[in-house]
Amino acid sequence: MRVLHTADWHLGAELKHVKRLPDQLARVGEIVEICESQEVDLLLIAGDFIDERQSERMTVILRQVGDLLRPQLERGMQVVVLSGNHDREWIFPLLHATRELFLAGGESGLHFVWKPELKVLRSSRGEEVQLVLLPYPRQTAYDLEAIRFTDAADRRGQMGAAVKQRLKQFEKEVKAGPKVPTVLMSHLLIAGQKENGHELTEQADIPIPRVYLPNYAYTALGHVHVPTQLGSAAARYSGSIERMDFGEADQDREVVLFELDSTGLLSEPVAIPLHPTELRSIEWTDDVDLTLAARDIPPSTICKLTIRAPLGTNVRAIQAEARRLIPRLCWPPDIEWEGAAMNISPTSLALDRSDWQGTVRSYVKDQLTEDDPDFNRITAAVEELITEEALG
Numbered sequence: 001m002r003v004l005h006t007a008d009w010h011l012g013a014e015l016k017h018v019k020r021l022p023d024q025l026a027r028v029g030e031i032v033e034i035c036e037s038q039e040v041d042l043l044l045i046a047g048d049f050i051d052e053r054q055s056e057r058m059t060v061i062l063r064q065v066g067d068l069l070r071p072q073l074e075r076g077m078q079v080v081v082l083s084g085n086h087d088r089e090w091i092f093p094l095l096h097a098t099r100e101l102f103l104a105g106g107e108s109g110l111h112f113v114w115k116p117e118l119k120v121l122r123s124s125r126g127e128e129v130q131l132v133l134l135p136y137p138r139q140t141a142y143d144l145e146a147i148r149f150t151d152a153a154d155r156r157g158q159m160g161a162a163v164k165q166r167l168k169q170f171e172k173e174v175k176a177g178p179k180v181p182t183v184l185m186s187h188l189l190i191a192g193q194k195e196n197g198h199e200l201t202e203q204a205d206i207p208i209p210r211v212y213l214p215n216y217a218y219t220a221l222g223h224v225h226v227p228t229q230l231g232s233a234a235a236r237y238s239g240s241i242e243r244m245d246f247g248e249a250d251q252d253r254e255v256v257l258f259e260l261d262s263t264g265l266l267s268e269p270v271a272i273p274l275h276p277t278e279l280r281s282i283e284w285t286d287d288v289d290l291t292l293a294a295r296d297i298p299p300s301t302i303c304k305l306t307i308r309a310p311l312g313t314n315v316r317a318i319q320a321e322a323r324r325l326i327p328r329l330c331w332p333p334d335i336e337w338e339g340a341a342m343n344i345s346p347t348s349l350a351l352d353r354s355d356w357q358g359t360v361r362s363y364v365k366d367q368l369t370e371d372d373p374d375f376n377r378i379t380a381a382v383e384e385l386i387t388e389e390a391l392g
Contacts, residue, residue: 001127003042003183005256005269006031007222008240010086011061012052015245015279016330016383018302023277025064027241030274031255032068038257040077041123046222046238047084047136047187050091062095069110076124078109083135084187084222089114115141116166118173120180129260130177132170132216134186136223137163137206152203159206163188171214181217181260193224193237217264220256227254233268234258242276246304249279277302282326284308284318294325305333312337332357332386357386 011024035043052058069079083092092114111119117133135141137159144162149155174182191207210230213219219235225248227239238256243249253276258269278301282293285308297303303326307315315335322329335358364382368375 001041001123001125001129001181001260002038003044003129003218003258003260004031004035004038004040005044005046005185005218005220005236005238005258006241007046007187007220007238008048008084008225008244009045009050010048010240010242010244011050011065012057013086013244015302016304018328018330020242020277021061021064023242023300025068027253027274027276028065028068031241032072034255034257034272035072035077040072040257041125041127042121042129043072043077043079044183044185044220045079045081046185046220047082048086048222048240049081049084051086053088058091073109076109078111078121078123080111080113080119080121080131080133080185082133082185082187082222083112083114083141085136085138087114087136089138089140115143116170118170118177120178127260127262128178128180130174130180130182132167132174132182132184132186132214134163134166134184134188136187142166156206160208163206163208164212167212167214174214174216180262181264182214183218183220183260184214184216185220187222189223190221190230193228217260218258218269226251227256227271234265236269241274243279246279246281249281252276279304281306284322290318290321290325294322297326299327302328302330304330307333307335308338309335310338332383360386 009024009028011021013020013024031043034040050058050061052061073079081092081095092112096112096114113119113133114135116135117131119131119133120128121131122128139145139147139159142159142162144158147158149158189202189205189207190213191202191209213230213235217234219230221230221235221237224237225240225244226237228237230236236256239251239253240248241253241255243251243253253274254271255274256269256271259266278298280297280301281304283306284290305322305326307318309315309318319333322333323331360382364379368378
């Protein structure tokens, strides 16, 4: 049985108001081509499948993904999609109930998993694999809705204990069950992994010590965006299929192909590279000609602009020119004032209206901490309001 491991598709996610769906679907198209050329029997998507919040956009996204996957499903490939921390809790039960959207007629080989599960799958050629499936540790996923946590540490402790308990339970069932190769697929933060761009820290996440991972034929993990081996080529994060932010601009992307027979892993897994979108940072100063700087930027490249200008400069003309010249420009640009004292407060900056966006961001940042449960929601709302005002 040939298995392809991928994760963290984040379909529908945006990068500072640049829509990423064309990039994401292009990578899905690459993955489908790999599945076809390598005659993959089973595609594992280890969490963070779809980020979209708007139901009407979600329908469009799912139809496009369905069109890409359908030919492989019709030839007999199976697809298992696991719930991650960015997947809405209500989405997977709904998708599981509407799987026929992805396959016209017959029984769908598409499986959406949002609760811990032990599942045996059989390929079209008759080979079997046993999957230990552990979604991201949410209370609803692990049937712990009645628990009230006293603080973040209590949440980490109790949810971590629930994951460890399920791992031990499934390990007993695997030993007592049919003798077929077993693969663990999970969307977890394994303790000790470095923070990866926008990934959650251990203080905000549910870190699980590596010693709790059973020694199965393969361990397919999602959640960390950098492709990472955990001491063995058979236990790894495949990484995300796209560069999600500028902290990942220099990182490669890949999927992992491995082959199983009745005894387990046939050979060392093979990493197959993907071709993620280029993320490019541009700096504007008085001696930079934006027309020349933008000339060699491919249309698909996503750019981040930093404007370095003397304090008080009216940067609107620079911003307007950048938007005209660069098709996929993150918005709004960063502005760094030259000659400004480091101790200028948000209150004093409020008098300088040429960078009212920076003033608003500074004020919000002073009012919140990154571990605030509403941090992402509030900052995203602030950026949306700034963009709406800047665009008139």
